[in-house]
Amino acid sequence: MYFFVVAGVLIGLLGLLFLVVGILGAAILIRKRRLVISSRKFFRRNGGLLLKQQLTTTNDGNVEMSRIFSSEELKKATDNFSVKRVLGKSSQGIVYKGMLVDGMIIAVKRSKLVDEDQLEKFINEIILLSQINHRNIVKLLGCCLETEVPILVYEYVPNGDMFKRLHDESDDYAMTWEVRLRIAIEIAGALSYMHSAASFPIYHRDIKATNILLDEKYRAKVSDFGTSRSVTIDQTHLTTLVAGTFGYMDPEYFLSSQYTDKSDVYSFGVVLVELITGEKPLSLIRSEEGRGLATHFLEAMKENRVIDIIDIRIKDESNLDQLMAVAKLARKCLSRKGSKRPNMREASTELERIHSLPQDLEAYFEK
Structure with a gap:
């Protein structure tokens, strides 16, 4: 009799554990799904589809065009945009020091909100600046458009201004x-x-x-x-x-x-x-x-x-x-x-x- 009581309790606890794990797993999946939907929404709103189209039509193989970074990639590079990584602030946004998985040091600039009416101009500027190739101009490496505010990625310049x-x-x-x-x-x-x-x-x-x-x-x-x-x-x-x-x-x-x-x-x-x-x-x-x-x-x-x-x-x-x-x-x-x-x-x-x-x-x- 005692054995059946203990077994029943254990089965009940195991069932409860599976239920909790299932709920947590579902919550995580829902949260990830929402993040994916949100990222896609921001990507479209910030002109990501237009940028991809521009990259396809303008890259003739002679110029290194802008790279599109993922938000997770840049979060990892900057320790989730840690205040310890801040290089400077300006009227246009905040610049962070980051490191990509391949060891490359970068400067990550989180811009202020972009007026949706100006998105086409914003994308055109990215395309234009990505084609600038001069040793005395900071190189634009790419951007991230799947966040609420556009993020620009530049080469890192070590000795300040x-x-x-x-x-x-x-x-x-x-x-x-x-x-x-x-x-x-x-x-x-x-x-x-x-x-x-x-x-x-x-x-x-x-x-x-x-x-x-x-x-x-x-x-x-x-x-x-x-x-x-x-x-x-x-x-x-x-x-x-x-x-x-x-x-x-x-x-x-x-x-x-x-x-x-x-x-x-x-x-x-x-x-x-x-x-x-x-x-x-x-x-x-x-x-x-x-x-x-x-x-x-x-x-x-x-x-x-x-x-x-x-x-x-x-x-x-x-x-x-x-x-x-x-x-x-x-x-x-x-x-x-x-x-x-x-x-x-x-x-x-x-x-x-x-x-x-x-x-x-x-x-x-x-x-």
């Missing part, structure tokens, strides 16, 4: 004038490529020191194309809502809302002045009129006292004639009227020329 290296004291790497001039040449080359050598002209629209990254050899790489726009050959400007960063923004664009290639040139001019002076684009230390670095610099050029605002860290070791030639170019880039500024190809050529000129540049200034 130029702003930190230029404005924060660091003992591990000196920003000498030679280094600064090389960085300026590399930025100019990248922008010249974007404006005139890419499949379609691309305007960056937010050139600034924090968007210039430095790789393992401290070579410059232009990054953050969140506000970039491509233009057709017959377009001369973009009429858009004003976007950019104060201190770097073209005053002509600010007033007219018409962004041209010369607007990028103006922002590049501010970066040149940063490299020359070591000062930030906006500062409360400077007088009210000269709070903006561009205005402060142009006043110094007008009064022939640029030598007084050269970064003290490079004043003694730099080729002052060479530095003054770059200052002259910066002044042209910062002209109030865009028509008076050089284009990026001309600026790039000028910097290469300055870099190769002999010590005595007296003849250069007599031009």
Whole structure:
């Protein structure tokens, strides 16, 4: 009798165990099914089908096109987007450091919500940026569209941005004038490529020191194309809502809302002045009129006292004639009227020329 009671209890417990396991298994399956449905929904909403179509029709075998990453792949790569993996934050989203299963280090950018009306443009930008192949432009590796917000995956650039290296004291790497001039040449080359050598002209629209990254050899790489726009050959400007960063923004664009290639040139001019002076684009230390670095610099050029605002860290070791030639170019880039500024190809050529000129540049200034 006792045996049957015990057996009945055990069978009952075993049945209950199977029931619990069955319920949990069903719950897990339902949850996975919901995640799959949700992922497919986000993938379609974020333009995944359009991207796949574009990848199929545009890949002629000559260009490495964007890869479509899965959400699970990127969660694993970033430890589920851990705060410990955050590399930086911007108005466009948060960037995480990640590692793929093959050991490749990547930068993963979770973008802000994309307006569904702009999805086609968003996909076109991914296609366009994936075809950019320049050593001084951060490479877009791919994207993930099966999450609520689109995720972009870029190559990882290890030495941070130029702003930190230029404005924060660091003992591990000196920003000498030679280094600064090389960085300026590399930025100019990248922008010249974007404006005139890419499949379609691309305007960056937010050139600034924090968007210039430095790789393992401290070579410059232009990054953050969140506000970039491509233009057709017959377009001369973009009429858009004003976007950019104060201190770097073209005053002509600010007033007219018409962004041209010369607007990028103006922002590049501010970066040149940063490299020359070591000062930030906006500062409360400077007088009210000269709070903006561009205005402060142009006043110094007008009064022939640029030598007084050269970064003290490079004043003694730099080729002052060479530095003054770059200052002259910066002044042209910062002209109030865009028509008076050089284009990026001309600026790039000028910097290469300055870099190769002999010590005595007296003849250069007599031009």
